[in-house]
Amino acid sequence: MQNPNTNIRTYFSIFGDEFPLDEFTNKIGITPTVVRTKGEIYKIGKTQHKSYTTTWTYEIDYCLTSDPTSQINKLVDIFSNKVNIINYYLKEFNLDSKIAIILVFPESSGLLLNQKLIKFANEINSEYEFDFYCDEI
Numbered sequence: 001m002q003n004p005n006t007n008i009r010t011y012f013s014i015f016g017d018e019f020p021l022d023e024f025t026n027k028i029g030i031t032p033t034v035v036r037t038k039g040e041i042y043k044i045g046k047t048q049h050k051s052y053t054t055t056w057t058y059e060i061d062y063c064l065t066s067d068p069t070s071q072i073n074k075l076v077d078i079f080s081n082k083v084n085i086i087n088y089y090l091k092e093f094n095l096d097s098k099i100a101i102i103l104v105f106p107e108s109s110g111l112l113l114n115q116k117l118i119k120f121a122n123e124i125n126s127e128y129e130f131d132f133y134c135d136e137i
Helices: 021-028 068-092 115-123
Strands: 006-016 034-036 041-044 047-050 054-065 096-105 127-134
Touching: 006 068, 021 054, 021 068, 054 068, 068 096, 068 115, 115 127
Parallel strands: 096 127
Antiparallel strands: 006 054, 006 096, 034 054, 041 047
């Protein structure tokens, strides 16, 4: 077995101008990591930012692994039986969604998007966003 050499963080976000965050949370039955309303001021570190969308996000925090796909699968498994609820809110409130993957690795590393991951993104008309950082772990 390979030594873990990739730090990965993944999250799923649904966002748009306005939608009922508490109602969505209750319907989907998952507690979000972050919620923001459009116009809300928030801090990242010492810097203030303004939220340009209303956003509901569920995140799986960084973990060191030799198989980054396993964390992406874990995220998709959490939401795969919620597709109808997600699609209802996407359509009803004209929202967008994304699945974000942040990878930090010291050298070139591979990543496989298997059929399950592709199918889930397709079912909710979502995209994957990848951020790659080459750094010492």
